[in-house]
Amino acid sequence: MIRDAPAEALVDADRFRESVMTVGDPVVVRGATRHWPMMHTGIPQAVIDALTRHDAGEMAEVFVGDAAIGARYHYDDAMAGFNFRRETMPFGAALSAILTTADLPDRPSLYMGSLTAERFCPGIEAEVRLPIVPAGVRPRLWIGHASVVACHYDTMDNIACVAAGRRRFTLFPPDAIADLYVGPIDHNMAGQPVALAVGSAPGDRRYPLFERARHRALVVELEAGDALYVPKLWWHQVEATASFNVLVNYWWDGFATGPDQPYTTMLLAMTAIASRPAPERAAWRAWFDHYVFRPNGHPLAFLPNERHGILSAGRENIARVRAMAMRLLRG
Incomplete structure (x- = not known):
């Protein structure tokens, strides 16, 4: 069960x-976003009006799925392509198309x-601020x-805020990765790999290991005005369950200590370590x-702080470690 954030935690970002x-x-x-001006009336039209008022006229990419896919955006059966197409149109035209077709039967599904x-609706960021999100995000x-x-x-760490419609999140912890059958x-x-087993029927022979993870799913329903904090690397399937839906999210790294991202480090480690013999991989695991x-x-820790060298805390030592790594990468 996903817990509610304690009230005392919602005062500020720190x-x-x-x-x-x-x-x-x-x-x-x-109720995280109920103070937003567009949320005061409690009707989706106020959200639509805010989006339209700030429309900068930019071209947007729209996912278009035929009714047959049930609005489930995924791979095609051969996993060579996808079960939807991408179209480019002005943001305002796309918004209008989503609105006017939302309740039509057997219509294609549309998603931006x-x-x-700041690009598509400049100025709206001032209307959708959250005190728990760092300034500048x-x-x-x-x-x-x-x-x-x-x-x-x-x-990145993520706060997803429902501005219109409803959302259902199904989450799995990061350590479930081996049981989720993660795609390419x-x-x-x-941009991100997806867990192919999530959403499969119980007993699906393609994903036998998923039965170990199925019961670990955390499901939460969000109404307009609610938000969900999703820590980085938590798996999440996102369902929009109303005919018209708007979500506003914020991504940032709450624990960055330097310019390098952990995912980048993992990719480089894969190329350097993953194909080595098992005993050597075990040795590197011990070093990691x-x-x-x-x-x-x-x-x-057994030495005084002044003897920790580049392993001492501080940005100047992070820069020294990066410089050492760059020299080694350049040969």
């Missing part, structure tokens, strides 16, 4: 980071995702009919545990 994000579990923030507010918009977005992860890294719908994951604490 409090939320320390009391919620460091725990590493999803939390629901009920990850639209940066910009929102993105997700607009469409009812839909099912395949189970995936993000490499570089051939996917929108010692220096990176640190189950026993800092590797130089």
Whole structure:
């Protein structure tokens, strides 16, 4: 069960980071966006009016799915392509098409995702602020009919806010990855690999290991005005369940210590380590545990801080480690 965020954590970004994000579990923030001007009337039309008022006339990519796919955006049967097509049209025209066809039977499903507010609706970011999001983090918009977005992860911390319609999130913890049958890294719908087993029927012979993870699913229903904090690397399938839906989300790395991203590091480690013999992989695992994951604490804790060298805390030492790594990469 996903817990609700404690009220005392919702005062500001620092409090939320320390009391919620460091725990590493999803939390629901009920009523998080009800102070937004577009939410005051409680009707979707106010959200539509706000989007239209700030429309910058930019061209947007729209996912278009025939009625036969049931608005479940995914691979085609051969996994060579996808079961939807991509069309480009002015944002305002796409918004109008979504609105006017929302309640028509057997219509194609339409979906726009990850639209940066400052490009497509400049100025709306001032109307959709949250005190728990650090200043300077910009929102993105997700607009469409009812839909099912395949189970995936993000490499950033995420707060997803329902502005119109309803959303259902189905989440799995990061350590379920081996049981989810994760698809290709570089051939996917929108940039992230997806968990192919999620949504399959019980006993599906293609995904026998998923039966170990199926019961671990956390499901939460969000109404307009609610928000969900999803920690980085948590798997989540996102269903929009009303005929017209708008979600506003914020992505940021709440624990960045330097310019390098952990995912980039993992990709490089894959190329360097994954194909080596098992004994050598086990040896490198021990080194990663010692220096990176640190189950026993800092590797130089037995020495005074002034003897920790580049393993000392501080941005200047991060820069020294990066410089050393860059020299080694250049040979």
